[in-house]
Amino acid sequence: MIGQTGTHQYCGLGDPQSFVDPVSNVAVLGPVTLRAHAAGLLEGRASPKLLGTFLHELTHHWCFLSPVGNAIAGLRMRAEHKLAQAGLDCDSESLESALRDLTISDTVVSLLRPYAEGLALFAEFDATPGKSPCISIPLKWAHHHFAYENPERPEEADRTAVGLGGLGESLFRIHRYGPPALEYGGSEASAMQAAVLESLAHARLDQRSVDKKAGLLVKPLLEDGGYLAGYLTVKNLYFLALEHCEMFSRDSDAFLSYLRSWIYSDYGLVDALLAPHGDGISAGSRILLYFTQRLRKFVSSVRELSGEFNKYDRARAVEVAEAPRFYPQQEFEQFPGLLVDEAASMRGCALLHSLMEGLQFSTHEDDAVWELCETDVARMSQRELAFVGELPGQAHAVGAGVLFTCDGVPIAVGRATEQNREEHHARKAVLQYFLSVVHEYQAFAIVGAGGETIGLIHPSGISESERKRIDNFLLDRNQLLREKAKRDALVAAARESPTRAGQQLRFFEEHLLKELAEFYFLYATLRLPEEALERVCKPLLDSGLWQLLDRDKELVEALAALGLASSAGLIDKPQLANYLGLIGWDLRELATALSPASVIFGTPLVLEPSHDDVMGTWI
Numbered sequence: 157m158i159g160q161t162g163t164h165q166y167c168g169l170g171d172p173q174s175f176v177d178p179v180s181n182v183a184v185l186g187p188v189t190l191r192a193h194a195a196g197l198l199e200g201r202a203s204p205k206l207l208g209t210f211l212h213e214l215t216h217h218w219c220f221l222s223p224v225g226n227a228i229a230g231l232r233m234r235a236e237h238k239l240a241q242a243g244l245d246c247d248s249e250s251l252e253s254a255l256r257d258l259t260i261s262d263t264v265v266s267l268l269r270p271y272a273e274g275l276a277l278f279a280e281f282d283a284t285p286g287k288s289p290c291i292s293i294p295l296k297w298a299h300h301h302f303a304y305e306n307p308e309r310p311e312e313a314d315r316t317a318v319g320l321g322g323l324g325e326s327l328f329r330i331h332r333y334g335p336p337a338l339e340y341g342g343s344e345a346s347a348m349q350a351a352v353l354e355s356l357a358h359a360r361l362d363q364r365s366v367d368k369k370a371g372l373l374v375k376p377l378l379e380d381g382g383y384l385a386g387y388l389t390v391k392n393l394y395f396l397a398l399e400h401c402e403m404f405s406r407d408s409d410a411f412l413s414y415l416r417s418w419i420y421s422d423y424g425l426v427d428a429l430l431a432p433h434g435d436g437i438s439a440g441s442r443i444l445l446y447f448t449q450r451l452r453k454f455v456s457s458v459r460e461l462s463g464e465f466n467k468y469d470r471a472r473a474v475e476v477a478e479a480p481r482f483y484p485q486q487e488f489e490q491f492p493g494l495l496v497d498e499a500a501s502m503r504g505c506a507l508l509h510s511l512m513e514g515l516q517f518s519t520h521e522d523d524a525v526w527e528l529c530e531t532d533v534a535r536m537s538q539r540e541l542a543f544v545g546e547l548p549g550q551a552h553a554v555g556a557g558v559l560f561t562c563d564g565v566p567i568a569v570g571r572a573t574e575q576n577r578e579e580h581h582a583r584k585a586v587l588q589y590f591l592s593v594v595h596e597y598q599a600f601a602i603v604g605a606g607g608e609t610i611g612l613i614h615p616s617g618i619s620e621s622e623r624k625r626i627d628n629f630l631l632d633r634n635q636l637l638r639e640k641a642k643r644d645a646l647v648a649a650a651r652e653s654p655t656r657a658g659q660q661l662r663f664f665e666e667h668l669l670k671e672l673a674e675f676y677f678l679y680a681t682l683r684l685p686e687e688a689l690e691r692v693c694k695p696l697l698d699s700g701l702w703q704l705l706d707r708d709k710e711l712v713e714a715l716a717a718l719g720l721a722s723s724a725g726l727i728d729k730p731q732l733a734n735y736l737g738l739i740g741w742d743l744r745e746l747a748t749a750l751s752p753a754s755v756i757f758g759t760p761l762v763l764e765p766s767h768d769d770v771m772g773t774w775i
Contacts, residue, residue, distance in 0.1 A: 166216050166272055169280075169372060169383055174209050176216035178225060178265055179232045180640070181539040183217040185209055190547035190589060191562070197301045197544070197589075198598070207302050207359040208280045208368065214294040215279040215416075217542050217593055219272055222420035223490075223508055224264070227429045229539065230511040231261040232647075233532045237515070239646050240528055254650060259436030260429055263443050266668060268419070270676050274386030275416055278394070278408075281369055281387075282723045284356060285349045286407025290472050292416075293593055295352055295409050302359075303351035357724040361735065369716035370709075373775065374702040377680060378673050384700050388680035388775070390415065393454060395683065395774050401462040408723070413472070414465055417491055418454060423504030424496045425450065430507035440668065448675055455682075457495055468493030512536070531639060537625065541599070544589040551585035551602050551610055558611030560587050560602050570602050570611030585610065590630075595622060601630040607638060683774060688758030701775070704753050711749055714741050715761065715773060722772025732772075 166176050173186025187209050188197075196202040202210075219225060238254035285291050291299075359365060375384045394411055398404050404411045419425065428446040431439070457464070471491045490505070515532050549562035553572070560567045567587060584605045591598050597618055602611035614626045651662070681689055681696070695703040705711045714736070721735050733743040750761045761773050 166269065166276075166381075169212070169273075169277065169368060171209060174213050176213055176220065178216075178220045179229045179261075180535060181217055181220045181225070181229070183213050183542040185213055185544055188545040190545045190587065194545070194547065194589060200300055200303055202301045204302065204355065204359040204362060205364055207298060207355060208365055210301065211279045211283075211294050211298060212276040214297060214542065214593070215276040215412075216272060218293045219275060219416055219420050221540055221593060222416075223423055223426050223504070224268075224420045224429070226536070226539070227426045227508055227511065228261050228264055229536065230508070230515060231257045231429065233515055233528070233535065234511065235261065235650075236643050236646060237528050237532075239650050251650065251653065252655060255653060255655070256436040256439065258647065258650065260439050260443065262665065263440040263668060264429060266665075267444060267447055267672060270382030270386030270672070271389065271419065272386070273381055273383045274388075274390035275412065277372065277383065277387040278390045279412055281360065281365070281720060282391070282394075283409040283412045284407070284723060284725065285352055285409045287403060288407050288410040288413075288469055290410075290413070290469065291348065291352075292409050292413045296596075297591065297593070298355060299348050299352045302355040303348070353725055360720040360724045365720055366713055366717045366739075369720060370713045372700075373712055373716060374700045376699055377696045378676065382672075382676055385676040385680045389676060389682070391774060392679060392682040393451075396455065396458055397461055400458050401465055403462070403465070410465070410469065414468060414493075415454075417468065417472075418494055419447070419450065421491055422450065422494060422496055423490065423502075423508070424500035426504030426508050427500045428504075430504065430511060444668065444671060451679065453495060460495075464493040464495060466493070534628065537628065540594045541590045541592055544591060546586040546588045546603075548584075548586050550582050551604065552582045558602050560585060560611070562587075568600065568602075568613055570600065570613040572611055573609055588630075597622070597626075599626045599630065683759055685758040688756065691756050691758075701753070704756055705750075706752070708749075710740075714739070714746050715750065715775065717741075718746065718762070719773045719775060727772070 166178065171186050174184060175186075176183045185206075187206055193202060193206060197206075220228070235254040235257035238250040238257070242248035242250035242254060279292070279294050283292065283295065285295055372384055372387060377385050377388075393415060394404065394408065397411060401411075425443075425446055428443050431442070434442065468491050471493070490501070515529060515536070547562055547567070549560055549567065552559040552561065554569060556572055558570045558572045560570065586603050588601045588603055589598070590600070595618075597615050599615075600613040601609050602613070604610045609630050612627055612630055614623060618626075677693075677697075681692065684692065692704065695701075701712065701715070705715065717736065717739055718732070721732055726732050726735050729743060736743050736746060747762050754760045754762075759774075761775060763772055763774060
C-alpha cells in the first residue's frame with residue numbers, strides 16, 4: 157500500500173540513505189561525501205549528479221518547515237511529554253491523550269506522504285524558474301551550490317587532494333566575508349535564472365536522471381510510499397493549472413511554491429490537526445476529509461488561480477516579520493491567494509501558538525517532562541538547519557580554538573566550546589556541514605568521537621543573535637540525536653497499548669491506508685477520461701506504466717527522457733529531435749511508438765507545443 161502509518165522518514169527515490177524526518181526535520185543527503193564534494197558545494201560548482209537528490213530532500217525539508225510541518229512536530233512532542241508523564245499506567249488519562257496526539261500526527265504524516273513525494277519529484281524532474289519575482293528555496297540553494305558547475309572538469313575521485321585544500325580555502329572565505337548573497341529579484345533575477353537553468357539541464361539530461369525517472373514510471377502506483385501516485389497527482393494538478401494560469405508554462409518553480417503553500421501553509425489544515433474536540437479516530441477522519449476537500453477546492457477553483465496566484469506571489473516577495481526565536485519565522489507564514497477560510501485560519505494560527513508555548517513553558521512538575529521541554533526548545537529551533545554531510549579527521553587544540561585536519565591537510569579553525577577549551581591533545585573528530593534554509597547561511601561544527609561538539613565555525617557577517625542560535629543548535633544537536641532512540645522506543649511501546657485508544661489507533665491506521673489508496677488513485681488519473689480508467693486501473697496498480705508501454709524498457713526510458721528534456725528547456729521540435737537522436741530515438745518514431753499507450757490512456761502522451769505550452773509529456 158501507499159505506506160505504513162507511524163513510519164516517519166521520507167526517503168529519496170531509490171536512495172534509502174537520503175531521507176528527511178518530518179518531526180525533527182533532519183535532512184540527510186546520502187550521496188554527499190564531504191571529502192569529495194564539500195569544496196564544490198561551497199564554491200557553487202558541485203557535481204550535477206548530486207543535484208537531483210539535493211532538490212528532492214531539500215524540498216521535503218522546506219515543506220516541513222511550515223505551519224503544518226511544525227504542527228505535526230509539535231503534536232508528536234506533546235505526545236512524548238504525556239507518555240513521560242503517564243509512565244506505565246495504562247489507565248492514565250495522559251496515555252489516552254498521548255495516543256490521540258499520535259493518531260493525529262500519524263494520520264497527517266501518512267496522508268501527506270505521496271503528496272510530499274510528488275512535490276519533491278516535481279522539484280527534481282520538472283521545476284524551472286521563470287518570471288516570478290521569487291524563486292523557491294530549493295532552487296535558490298541549487299543556484300548557490302551548483303550554478304557555476306563546469307561539466308568538463310575532472311571527476312571528484314580524481315580531485316580528492318585538491319578538494320580538501322579547496323574546502324579549507326572555501327571555509328576561510330565564508331568565515332572572513334560571510335555567506336554569499338542569495339537575493340533573487342530585479343536585474344539579478346535573469347542571471348540567476350539562466351545559471352539555474354543551465355545546472356538543471358546538465359543534471360536532467362544526464363543518463364542517471366533518465367534511469368531514475370524511468371524507474372519511477374514502472375513502480376506500482378500505490379506501493380513504496382506512493383511515489384508514482386504522488387508524482388502523477390502533482391503533474392495532473394500542474395497541467396490543470398496551466399490551462400488557466402499562463403505564467404506557470406514558463407515558471408513551473410512558481411507552481412511548485414504555490415502547491416507547496418496550498419497545503420503546508422494552510423492554517424485551516426492546522427486547525428483541523430489541533431482542534432481539541434473528538435477522539436483520535438474522529439480527529440483523524442476530520443483531517444482526511446479536510447485534505448480531500450482542499451485538493452477538490454484546487455480543482456474546482458482552477459479558473460480563479462491566475463488572480464489568486466498573483467496575490468500570493470506579491471505577498472511572498474515581501475519580507476516576513478521576524479517571529480519569536482523559539483521557532484523559525486516560516487512557521488508563521490501566511491499568504492493571501494490560497495483560498496483558506498479566514499475563521500479557520502485564525503483558529504489554526506492561535507492553536508499553533510498555544511501548542512508551541514505549551515511545549516516551551518510546561519507547568520508540570522515531573523522532572524522527566526521538564527527535561528523533554530528543555531530539549532524540545534532546541535528541537536524546534538533547529539528545524540530550519542539542514543545537515544549536508546560530514547568529513548572524518550582529527551581535532552587539534554590551537555590557543556582558544558580548534559584546528560580540524562584531514563589526512564594531515566589543515567581544513568578549518570573553529571572556536572572551541574567552553575567545555576573543551578582545556579583539551580590539548582589531538583583526537584578523532586568529524587567536521588559537520590549545515591545550511592540554514594531560511595536565513596541563508598552555512599555553519600560547521602567540529603564534533604568529537606563521543607558526539608560532543610568541540611568547535612564551531614560560522615560566518616563573521618551574521619548577527620549576534622543568529623550566531624547564538626547556531627551555537628545553541630550545534631551544541632544541542634548531538635544530545636538530541638542520542639535522545640531520539642529513547643523517544644522512539646517510548647512511542648513504539650505506546651502504540652502497542654491494550655487500552656481502547658491504542659486499539660483505535662491500530663484500527664484507524666488500517667482504515668486510513670485503504671482510504672488513501674482510493675483518494676490518490678483518483679488524482680493520479682485525473683487527466684484521463686472516465687472510459688479509460690477501467691483499462692488502466694490494474695496495470696497502473698501492478699507495475700505503473702510497464703504493461704501499458706508493452707514492457708518495452710527502451711520506450712519507458714525514451715518517455716522519461718522526453719519529460720526531462722522538456723523541463724530542461726528543450727521545448728521545440730528541432731531541439732527535442734536533436735536530443736532524442738543522441739539517445740537513439742527519432743521524434744516521429746517515438747510519437748508513433750507511444751500511440752498505442754495514448755489510445756489506452758484516452759489522451760495523448762506527447763504534448764504538441766501550442767502558444768506558450770511546453771512540448772513534452774504530461775507524465
